[in-house]
Amino acid sequence: MISLIDTLKSFVDGAPVKKEDDTKLTIKKVSKHHETSFTERVTSMIEKGESKTARSAYTVVAVIMAVIIIACLIYTVSFLPHFGGADNPANSSEVVKAYIENGIHDTGATNFVAGMILNYRAFDTLGESSVLFIAATTVIILLFRHKTKEEEKIATVEEEVYEDKHDVILRHGALILVPVTLMFGVYVLFNGHLSPGGGFSGGTILGAALILYNLAFGDKSTQKFFNYNINKVVKISALTFYALSQSYMFFTGANRLPIPDINGVAGSLISSGFILPLNIGVGFEVACTMFGFYSLFDREEI
């Protein structure tokens, strides 16, 4: 019985080490502690390049398989209904008809897309804006680090040396371009429910303006009005407003409670209920995410 247990133990534990002084055990001996299993031998063979043919064969097989799968999927596409055709099931569904016929009455937005993503299917868009939030946070986790005082000193010196503060063309160009870009971003944000545009596109434009400003005038002047904490506050308040306002809509909708008519006159600036503030909130969040990505990839801080 004891021998069976010993065999089982050595099965898990590998062959027992020759008894020597523990202090003398070097790293090499520890790694040779157990017998190598078949898979380990194969992996070590591959790692040492002993089976280059196996590796290249693997690559070739992988490429062939990928090509076959791509071909299958493309072949499938040829069986699908024609895009925009009258017999296309997606065009003949009642949903499309209802969006076009009742869209303005139901949502108050003349931009049907805005009405669709921020009123009809607001829950999905809530998920999408959380995806942005999560992506930005993940990049912060990966790249953000609090610099020590010495590193900060080095960074400031580097900034002074390498960042050319007297690039007249860039500065003057930015002085003209940044306000215009900001204005255009704000216009796209505020007219999201009236014309093509909205939170996601307007936010990207605002983010681009911020990045241009940062490139032209350096970190210090940007940090006067936009730093890590402001970035955090803007993102949190935008998403919180989104979640709370939509919970109000979800709760009243599901329980069939009447709510005040907030749709307003379709086509005017202040109309379409929560769509306008939601567009602004989403826009600010997108702008923060854009600038955050740029800033983190550039110098590991916001």
Next chain:
Amino acid sequence: MLLDALSFYNQYFEPGTTHYVIQNIVQNFPFITIILSLLSGIFTAALKPKAAMRLCFFNLVVCFCLSLATLLFCIQNGDYYIYIMGRFPAPFGNEIRVGVLETLMATAFSLVMLLSLMGGLKHIFHDVLPEKQEYYFLMMDLLFTSLIALIYTNDLFTAYVFVEINTLTACAIVMLKHSKETLVATARYLMMSLLGSGLIMIGISILYDISGHLLMEDIRKSVGVLFATGQYQLPLEVVICVFAIGLGIKSALYPFHSWLPDAHGTSTSGSSAVLSGLVLKAYIILLIKLIFRVFGTDVIFSSRVLNILFVLGILAMTIGSIKAINSRDLKRMIAYSSVAQIGYIYLGIGLGPAGMAAACFQILVHAYTKPMLFNTAGAFMDTAGGSRKFKDLSGAARKNMWAGIGFAVGAFSMIGIPLFAGFVVKYNLATAALSTSKERAVLALVALVISTVLNAIYYIPALMVLFKKTDETKTIVLHGKKKDMPFIISNGVFIVCNFVLGIMSPVFIDLIEKGLKMF
């Protein structure tokens, strides 16, 4: 002036449909759990680590209570109901669908999440950099949101949005342990996971193109018509394959499992517990939803994709176990054991309607067993100075008796010893197999026997090594000698839950069957 909420309904729906009527305050709870978890995730960004931890635990406790109340309501009500997320009913807006199976899973998941985090708490604060600890709980909150939303969703596009959230947060909680190997593991996990999401996305777009709907019930209707008339036969089959492969990659089905041992084996023990216990399961629940509610069982059976899942399940059960036998690393062994256990679930799904209840029960059993094993593995690693190798861990269970008992219970359950939960799964799978065709029954029974023997071959020696007598003088304690109360409590609750699932299994299987009938 008030907007009449009813005008839109009356336009499209006959007043007779009762599934949309909300009579009880309890029916709001699923929506509240989703929004509450989302909001606590967002707020966590502004908190200190300790406060973030408290908010996370508070949220999970509240969600557990609310889900339990909803479960009791659904059992009493005896029917599912539909909760409209917005002012417009489903094909136009979003909605979630609440039945017995969904609420059972939500309740179980919130408890598992709470216990896993409690068990791994010490390691979270040790493994994650101090300035990034609050982000760990942020990711956990949002991961929980996505799990709950994936369980309740009634719409393929909503499902995809939350699959995205799930992917990103799951990768982030692996990455948050500060080491080189976790970065490599995360990169692998992210690649494989994105491949799976991409396939799911392709599937959803082709399905929308040929059916014209995103809502599950509507898709089933038009897929039924397409199946009867023979239209779009090839795209339909491609869609089924693409969904099966995509969800198979995400839930680590056998040939697509290569990312799992790295991601689950290297991350901090709380993350490993949540990833193996819950994240894999959410995709399997989505697959079951697809089978029953999107394609309908007729279409799925004629496409023979279940046969492939059945074979892959059997392969996973045996090869996962063999890999576990080969590994000399405790956490990798447990991770490979997950591959084998996921194989059981796919075996159940492959058996058709007969095995579906057993598969769902296996989801519960594995969710309550594997996190316990990972947490106890973390506790053992403390006694060996953070090493995961068996040779350093000999006698670890004697130094930490609580963890030892937990590991023993988990191992016996995984092997399938009577009274433990794992036994019930194997018994149910075997009886389900007997009710199907001869070849399947023989294959499934042989696979069950072989896999049980293989499970015993790696768990029992592991137990022997862990309980080996060693001289006490060599004890290395990593984070001080103070007793880790959260771990002991979570371990105790896990053990109790395991026995409850093992002994009171008819209650749960009855609930699952009720839930499946409502699908």
